[in-house]
Amino acid sequence: MVRDEGLTLHEAAAELGVHYMTAYRYVRLGQLDAVKRSGTWRVSRAELDRFRAEPSEEPAERAPRGRVDWGQRMHSRLVAGDAGGAWSVIESALAAGSTPARVYTEVISPALVNIGERWAAGELDISVEHRATGIVQRIIGRLGPQFVRRGRSRGSVVIGAPSGERHGLVVSMLSDLVRAAGWEVSDIGADSPASSFVSAARETRSAAVVVSVTHADSLESCRDTVLAIREAEPDMPVIVGGRGIASRAVAASVGADHHSAGLDDLLDLLDQVAAGSRTA
Ligand code: B12
Numbered sequence: 001m002v003r004d005e006g007l008t009l010h011e012a013a014a015e016l017g018v019h020y021m022t023a024y025r026y027v028r029l030g031q032l033d034a035v036k037r038s039g040t041w042r043v044s045r046a047e048l049d050r051f052r053a054e055p056s057e058e059p060a061e062r063a064p065r066g067r068v069d070w071g072q073r074m075h076s077r078l079v080a081g082d083a084g085g086a087w088s089v090i091e092s093a094l095a096a097g098s099t100p101a102r103v104y105t106e107v108i109s110p111a112l113v114n115i116g117e118r119w120a121a122g123e124l125d126i127s128v129e130h131r132a133t134g135i136v137q138r139i140i141g142r143l144g145p146q147f148v149r150r151g152r153s154r155g156s157v158v159i160g161a162p163s164g165e166r167h168g169l170v171v172s173m174l175s176d177l178v179r180a181a182g183w184e185v186s187d188i189g190a191d192s193p194a195s196s197f198v199s200a201a202r203e204t205r206s207a208a209v210v211v212s213v214t215h216a217d218s219l220e221s222c223r224d225t226v227l228a229i230r231e232a233e234p235d236m237p238v239i240v241g242g243r244g245i246a247s248r249a250v251a252a253s254v255g256a257d258h259h260s261a262g263l264d265d266l267l268d269l270l271d272q273v274a275a276g277s278r279t280a
Helices: 009-016 020-028 045-053 070-079 083-095 100-120 126-147 169-180 194-203 216-232 248-253 263-279
Strands: 035-037 040-043 156-162 184-192 208-212 238-241 258-260
Touching (some): 009 020, 020 040, 070 083, 070 100, 083 126, 126 169, 156 169, 194 216, 248 258, 258 263
Parallel strands (some): 156 184, 238 258
Antiparallel strands (some): 035 040
16 A cells, blocks of 8 residues: 655645745644655644635734743654744744743643643654653753843752653753742752752752652652661651652651642742741
8 A cells, every 4th residue: 555645745735826935834833733754744544634724814923922832843743853833833833922930841841741631542652752852952052041041140040850750851940940939949950869869959048849750660769868868867858749749748758848749839838948948
């Protein structure tokens, strides 16, 4: 059976009645989903029909401001392995009024979650997820400097993921978001031994240590990390959070002082910790 390769971009442009370069722009901005095969962009018939069915003449203005599904556009570019297009989506989101913080939470994170779900459902090969990870790593590198806040620091915090926990993208994003709130962050990354949490916290005289757990299998190593911090620095507040810490009870079971359910929560907790250390 001959595999349906879809339409070339020239064919798709002709069917849409637009110039080739316009169709190319739709693709690179994540508005029209296309994949590259043997160096040529291909658009499926179903995607072309979906695109055509969307209201409004000018795709850039299709959805009212704020209602563009940037996560979906990013997902499309990440799955296609299109690093340039993924960056164009970021630039478009920023130009439309988003902030670097919202780019993390509303553009990149949903795209990654979607990729994870499609991988778990057997729709996407693991290589697609790895390629997407590489692209996101580079995007975070480019966006990072925009999170630096001038002015007086609120104190230092160590953020990392414990031994065996390889989900480090979220540690980088969390670190930037916490940095933007005025904290000095020691981002020790993923798969960090317990001793690294301790030495980083001591060296930076941190106000708290944040341990990020994404995969449930890392709970035991999280517990070891919390224990090691407890033994070395008994007064050091330890906050745990992430997809792998499903509830307060789980946080308590690994010996943490606090459970952070989300980012806002984490910033509030850090404020409390800072207030506590000021009054101590
Ligand atoms: C990219 C990815 C990987 C990459 C990681 C690369 C990297 N450098 O980070 C690689 C390929 C290495 C990987 C490996 C694995 N992965 Co993976 N991965 C993902 C994926 C697609 C994206 C992760 C991510 O960055 N998400 C973006 C973050 C921002 O989203 P989030 O985790 O939901 O976080 C939100 C909140 O929870 C909060 N938050 C998160 N952490 C923290 C921490 C604190 C302190 C706070 C306050 C808040 C907070 O902030 C976010 C706000 O939007 C997810 C899918 C998903 N749903 O996320 C799967 C996923 C996490 N992986 C999964 C699995 C199963 C694995 C593997 C076991 C696969 C395998 N068989 O090898 C291994 C485990 C490796 C290990 N030992 O850690 C499962 C986990 C399921 C489970 N039961 O726990 C997921 C959910 C995929 C799925 N749908 O099944 N993975």
